[in-house]
Amino acid sequence: MSGQLRLLAGIAARHLAGRRRQTLVAVSGVAVGVGFFLAVSAMMIGSQNDFVETLIDAAPHIIISDERRSPPAQPGVRAYPGAAIDLRHYRVRSEVRGLKGWPEILRAVNAEPGAIGSPSLTGAITLRSGGREEALTVIGVDPAIEEKVSTISDQLRTGRLRDLESTQGGIIIGEEMAERLGIGMGDMVGATSASGKSRSLRIVGLFKRGQSQLGPSAGYVLLREAQSLLGRPFIINRIGVRLADPYGAQPVGLRLEQRFSYKAESWQERSADFLSLLVTRNVIMYSVVSAILLVASFGIYSVVSNSVTDKRRDIAIMRSMGFSERDLQLIFVFEGLALAVIGIMAGWLLGYGLMAILGSLKFPIAGDDQYLPLDRSPRQYAIAAAASLFAGVIAAWLPARKAARVDPVDILRGAV
Structure with a gap:
């Protein structure tokens, strides 16, 4: 043949x-x-x-935030489930924001194979320098853990994330905001939170221009510094999770969300469009x-x-x-x-x-x-x-x- x-x-x-x-x-x-x-x-x-x-790489593979996809029912609705009555003019109870029992959530995250969780606190402050004011979204992190979860260190033009630990009141902001305030490395800048607390912060690092994933109005400080400045001691409102296999983020996020009820958003969900x-x-x-x-x-x-x-x-x-x-x-x-x-x-x-x-x-x-x-x-x-x-x-x-x-x-x- x-x-x-x-x-x-x-x-x-x-x-x-x-x-x-x-x-x-x-x-x-x-x-x-x-x-x-x-x-x-x-x-x-x-x-x-x-x-x-x-x-x-732009952000953690999973972000657990202090939000819920289905908010809990108000006490008046829970008191009369399915009743044929109409409740009016009652005061809606608002909950204090923040992840309740976050140490337990963090332990559950770290128990996942190849997963690392980084707790953080995000809030709004105002920076002041030479009569100029700029709104800033400040993010409090633990530098040693955050370096393992995100690529922040690679996006720095000058300085290191670890400098937040060695400098009292250190802050890292973007080059654009530094130019608008007329400040640079080592300069002092005033900071005021919505709760009225004020203090001086020192510039220890600058993010590269055009880092859209960070946002032009975002800055990083030490976690305990953010908790003190925002008046929220021992509170965090976000846990960033990095996985060994990023394509397994959706099932891991679903398990965590079903267990703790807090929204666990995977990178696929954030970037679905x-x-x-x-x-x-x-x-x-x-x-x-x-x-x-x-x-x-x-x-x-x-x-x-x-x-x-x-x-x-x-x-x-x-x-x-x-x-x-x-x-x-x-x-x-x-x-x-x-x-x-x-x-x-x-x-x-x-x-x-x-x-x-x-x-x-x-x-x-x-x-x-x-x-x-x-x-x-x-x-x-x-x-x-x-x-x-x-x-x-x-x-x-x-x-x-x-x-x-x-x-x-x-x-x-x-x-x-």
């Missing part, structure tokens, strides 16, 4: 060798299609992966690049179809010699397969070169030179090869069916 396949493959090779110009055109079409498929998909998938990594856009973007991208490969397969169809037309007399002779319809189909399918394989290998080289060129381009963004994020994984090469092989085999099989149906008697009678 293998000897018969080698014979059929040899016949297909001689057919292609006799039509070198058309063979070169078909191979070039497949190579260009595969090369540009790799270049486009590398840019699109690379930018998507970079965006998702930014979403994952963006992730749905990425799915649509991928559908469009693969549709476009697949169309490129489909057009490239027309060259294979043209070569095989012309080969079938030119070799009609040879086909009739082979049929009279005992070659079956399946044998004849395999000959021309082998031709299309050979054209696709050679084109794929040439396309891989072309795509590798295009990605090398794209990867070397620099783009000045926010004062730093950045490169295009590219996906160079073998998966893209495999997708391009599989799509090209499928299109090439189909393009060759269509005219091969025509060759198998040739009636040798009619061909040989017409040749006499």
Whole structure:
């Protein structure tokens, strides 16, 4: 059986060798299609992966806040459940904000495999310097734990997060806010909370400009400093959770929310709109690049179809010699397969070169030179090869069916 396949493959090779110009055109079409498929998909998938990594690293994988998805019923409603009465003019009881029993929640978080929880307190204060005032969302953290949960340290232009521990009343703010207040590293700034407490803080660090995930009006202080300034001792209102597997954030968050009733929002939930856009973007991208490969397969169809037309007399002779319809189909399918394989290998080289060129381009963004994020994984090469092989085999099989149906008697009678 293998000897018969080698014979059929040899016949297909001689057919292609006799039509070198058309063979070169078909191979070039497949190579260009595969090369540009790799270049486009590398840019699109690379930018998507970079965006998702930014979403994952920008904030904790799960944020447990002092909110509830379904607020508890007011006492008047609980006192008369399902009653046919209408309660009016009663005073609605408001609860003190903050995570109740947060040490227990933190222990449950740290008990999850590969999870680290960082408690924090967020509140609003006003910074004053030289007659200027700026509203600031202050976040009190434990630097030693927060460094393991978030990427704050990587977003600092100057200073370190640990400096909050070594400097009394230290605060880290963004470069934009520092410019608006006219202050810099080591300067003192006045701070006043909504409760009326005031004190002086020292600038120990500055965030890089354009850190949108932090917000232009966010600042960090020591947790106990925030509790004292905001007048909320021993209280926290948020726990950030970082997991070893960020894609397991949703089930872990659901378990924690069901257990403690507080809202546990995963990064997928916070970014649901963006992730749905990425799915649509991928559908469009693969549709476009697949169309490129489909057009490239027309060259294979043209070569095989012309080969079938030119070799009609040879086909009739082979049929009279005992070659079956399946044998004849395999000959021309082998031709299309050979054209696709050679084109794929040439396309891989072309795509590798295009990605090398794209990867070397620099783009000045926010004062730093950045490169295009590219996906160079073998998966893209495999997708391009599989799509090209499928299109090439189909393009060759269509005219091969025509060759198998040739009636040798009619061909040989017409040749006499």
